[in-house]
Amino acid sequence: MSKRRSAAEAYEKIPTIIHDSSAAAAAALAQEVKELITSRAAKKKTAVLGLATGSTPVSFYRELIRLHREEGLSFKNVVTFNLDEYYGLTPEHPESYHRFMCDQLFDHIDIPKENIHLPSGLVPSDQVFEHCRAYEEMIDAAGGVDFQILGIGRTGHIGFNEPGSSRESLTRRITLDRITRQDAAADFRGEENVPRFAITMGVSTILRAKKIVLMAWGENKAGVVTKAVEGPVTDAVSASFLQEHAEARFFIDKGAARELTRVKLPWLVGPVKWSPSETRRAVCWLSSSMDRPVLKLIDEDYNEHGLSDLLSEQGPAYKLNINIFNQLQHTISGWPGGKPNADDTFRPERAKPYPKRSLVLSPEPQDAVVSLGSTIDRLVEQGHDIRVVAMTSGSLRVADSEADKFASILQEIATLSPEGWDEQTDYARHILRLLEEKGEFGEDQPALRQLKSLILRGELRDAAHALGIPQEKVQFLNLPFYERGRYRRFKLTPEDTSEVVKLLQEFRPHQIYITGDAADPSSVAALSFRALEQALAELQHEDWSSACSVWLYRGREKALEPWEIDMAVPASPMQLERKARALTRYQSLTTLEMDVTKVNQGTAQQYDALGLANYEAIESFQRWRKV
Ligand code: F6R
Numbered sequence: 014m015s016k017r018r019s020a021a022e023a024y025e026k027i028p029t030i031i032h033d034s035s036a037a038a039a040a041a042l043a044q045e046v047k048e049l050i051t052s053r054a055a056k057k058k059t060a061v062l063g064l065a066t067g068s069t070p071v072s073f074y075r076e077l078i079r080l081h082r083e084e085g086l087s088f089k090n091v092v093t094f095n096l097d098e099y100y101g102l103t104p105e106h107p108e109s110y111h112r113f114m115c116d117q118l119f120d121h122i123d124i125p126k127e128n129i130h131l132p133s134g135l136v137p138s139d140q141v142f143e144h145c146r147a148y149e150e151m152i153d154a155a156g157g158v159d160f161q162i163l164g165i166g167r168t169g170h171i172g173f174n175e176p177g178s179s180r181e182s183l184t185r186r187i188t189l190d191r192i193t194r195q196d197a198a199a200d201f202r203g204e205e206n207v208p209r210f211a212i213t214m215g216v217s218t219i220l221r222a223k224k225i226v227l228m229a230w231g232e233n234k235a236g237v238v239t240k241a242v243e244g245p246v247t248d249a250v251s252a253s254f255l256q257e258h259a260e261a262r263f264f265i266d267k268g269a270a271r272e273l274t275r276v277k278l279p280w281l282v283g284p285v286k287w288s289p290s291e292t293r294r295a296v297c298w299l300s301s302s303m304d305r306p307v308l309k310l311i312d313e314d315y316n317e318h319g320l321s322d323l324l325s326e327q328g329p330a331y332k333l334n335i336n337i338f339n340q341l342q343h344t345i346s347g348w349p350g351g352k353p354n355a356d357d358t359f360r361p362e363r364a365k366p367y368p369k370r371s372l373v374l375s376p377e378p379q380d381a382v383v384s385l386g387s388t389i390d391r392l393v394e395q396g397h398d399i400r401v402v403a404m405t406s407g408s409l410r411v412a413d414s415e416a417d418k419f420a421s422i423l424q425e426i427a428t429l430s431p432e433g434w435d436e437q438t439d440y441a442r443h444i445l446r447l448l449e450e451k452g453e454f455g456e457d458q459p460a461l462r463q464l465k466s467l468i469l470r471g472e473l474r475d476a477a478h479a480l481g482i483p484q485e486k487v488q489f490l491n492l493p494f495y496e497r498g499r500y501r502r503f504k505l506t507p508e509d510t511s512e513v514v515k516l517l518q519e520f521r522p523h524q525i526y527i528t529g530d531a532a533d534p535s536s537v538a539a540l541s542f543r544a545l546e547q548a549l550a551e552l553q554h555e556d557w558s559s560a561c562s563v564w565l566y567r568g569r570e571k572a573l574e575p576w577e578i579d580m581a582v583p584a585s586p587m588q589l590e591r592k593a594r595a596l597t598r599y600q601s602l603t604t605l606e607m608d609v610t611k612v613n614q615g616t617a618q619q620y621d622a623l624g625l626a627n628y629e630a631i632e633s634f635q636r637w638r639k640v
Contacts, residue, residue, distance in 0.1 A: 023282055024243045024274040026256040029263040031270040035072055035230040035534045038264040042162070042226055043076035047086050049160055054090045059128075061092045061152075063161035063219070064118075065172075066110045068501035068535040069228050070162055074118040081122045088124040092155050094148075095131040096163070096172040096219070100186060100210035102134040107456055107499065108200050109134060117502065132184065132212035141212065145184040149218060161222035165229050168192050169237050169250030173213035176249045180257075182215030199500045202457070203412045216254050225261040227252060231533030232268040232571060239272040268531040280319045287323055289340075294576040295320055296337040297623060306624025307338045341625055344581045349388045349564075349634075350397040350524065361580035361636075362524065362562060368397045372522035376529055376541035376568065377407040378473040378489075379599050383609045384566040385526055386480060386592030387584035388632050393481040400520055401477055402488045404513075404541045405495035406466035408457075411601045413448055416464050420444035466491070472599045479595035490516065494540055505540045513548035521557040528568040530637065538568045563637035572612045572633065575619050579636040583628040584613060 032038035046062065053060040064070070080086040095110060104111035111131055119129060130151060136144040152158060163171045168190045174182060175190040188210055189197075198204040219225070229238050241252035242263060248254075255261040270276050279285045280295060287295075300307045303314055315324035315333075327333050343359040351357060353367035371392050375381030381389065381401055392399050424441040427434040447461045457465065470489055477487045492509045529542030552558045564580060567573055584592065593610050613630035621627040 027242050027261055027263055029242050029265060029273070032264060032266055035266045038228060038266060039072035039076050042073055042228065042264055043080060046077065046160060047080055050086065050088065050091055054087065059090050059092050059155070061094070061155050061157065061159045063158040063222055064093050064095045064114065065162050065164045066095065066113045067164045068533060069164035069230060071117060071502055071535055073162065073228065077118065078121045088122045091124050092128045093124070093130060094152055094158060097211050097213035098132045098134045099208040100134050100212055101208045134212065141186045145212065148184045152218065158222035159224065161219060161225045163225060163227040165227055165234060165237060165241065165252050166193050167196060167233065167237055169241060169252050171219055171227065171252045173211040174216050174251035178216050178251045179248055180254055181217050184212065184214050184218055186210055186212050199410055202409060216251050220254060220258055223260060225255060225258055226264055227255065227261070228264045229269040230266045231536070232271050232531045233533055234269045235271040238263065238265060238269050243274060280323070284322065287326055290576065292323065292327065293337055293340060295323055296333060297576040300623050306622070308334050308624050310334050338624065341575065341623060344578050345583060345626065346580055347391065347583060348395065349580065349582050350392050350395055366523060369523035370520060371397045371399045372520055372525045373399060373401045374525060374527040374541065374545060375401065375403050376538040377405055377410065378403040378469045379407065380528060380538065380568045381526070382476045382480070382595050384528060384568055385632050386595050387588045387630065388582045389482065390480050390588055390591060391582065399482060400486050400488060401482060402490055402516065403473055404490045405492050405537055406489065407469045408462050408466035409500060411465035411468055415468050415601060416444060416461055417448055419464065419468060469601065472601065475598035476595040479591065479598060492541065492544065495537060501535060503535060503537065503540055505543055509544045510547040510551070513544045514551055517548055517552055522561055524562045524564065526564045526566055528566045530565050532568065564634040565637050566634055572616055573635055575623060577635055578633040580634040581620065582632045583617070584630040584632065586629045589613065589630045
């Protein structure tokens, strides 16, 4: 049954709470779970929790641990059932969900071992059916799940119920979807290492829970959240089955809420306060949904598409159109560092000082070239003092085959000039041995990790060189949170921030490029962004800092929409080609990420369709507003 609580949520078929941040959402959820546990404990009863893994619930588990340590919350009466486990992994494997749950929760609370249940990844094939049936029975014998915690995959899966899972499905073995395996590729150092199967609770198992909360963070999840909440109930998006549950809710952050109708097209659901940004969004939306350039929109278009308020407040159409057209026009600039000796009243970046010290921050070594390769190209050409800084080593993304290739070549060179190459030969042998000992699912030893990070360094230097940046302008921060962590569970520390503080104090930039503001909060990009945010807050009284502009780019997530863009830097076909060439230097990048030039062409097409100039490609930026 859908619960409609306000006109703004009329499109939503599952009660959806948009929290200010994932931390706030996790704290609210932990509070609810605490109440359940304590009220059950008071009656000497158990509380049965259904638990998820992945990056989403990490902050929730950290909060539960805090409640245990600081507020005395006991888990003695708690029984847990996890949603799923990779098939083929031992419980000790660093990426197994067994290990994840111990590291992230169980080892830090007082839950009795016998109360913990996860499907086994090691049951022989011919016993899988029986194992799954027994899992269902154990859940029922415990009285059913009282509170089920869920995340959502980009395929819309809950648990590992990939598209096609039926409403009636029970605990079973499932083949993982391609997208799910791609999303897990970084965890396993390459898609080819991601297990092909998992054992998961079924949709019907999940729907038997008495209460359900699904959490989702970051704009990467925005599209699938909207499908689940507003779309039809379909086995193509298994989370949409939650619409049929009377006690299911979504807890999401602003990033994941981006595509909901009440956020994206608020005028369709109720009265809107027409701020400049809402106005720009509405006019761009009208233009693209009418397939008509902004300057050709007429009064009737506004009236007939739910924008009569806007028209009566700011119309007539030609006035509104020209106003927005000019705003969009002013975002376009081939001078990302500002145009020297030009009137900069309507330019995105100020003319002075010239040249500028431009700091390009790349959370992982490939991010900046992927997202602003052409802009970097222009900054160099226009004489700015540019510094490209890879904030983390990115070594966890480098495939074993790359390290193998390097060590094998080294070994071969040694056979060509045997004199004095003993150390190199030993090194190569050592690396090859580490690779062999590591096996299919093992962890990288420090020496292997170091080599992988050097390989990626080389690739960034190469890519930078292709964009005209000399080696000495490329820097590697190696932030400790990355070196000590793993994907989906990195943790920022004050040491990370102080590294960024040192960098800023030394370079004193006039402008900074960074990404990660709207990303999944546990991602490398989001943590790198937070490190910068904290560093800037610490340095806010330094004279350069208040004058420093911060430009946000999008990393691997969705491109900015035209109404969000404050600076659109066009690229000519040749510049785009140069960027594509620079990108080929990253041999560890997947083809998906290489498609980025298409993203830039897409933005240019959107500008063209709005009636602006027709460029080959556009890289887009948003001005960072401190909130
Ligand atoms: C994990 C699970 C999955 C994840 C989903 C999102 O136990 O069942 O459905 O919740 O894949 O993963 P993250 O949170 O890593 O984005």
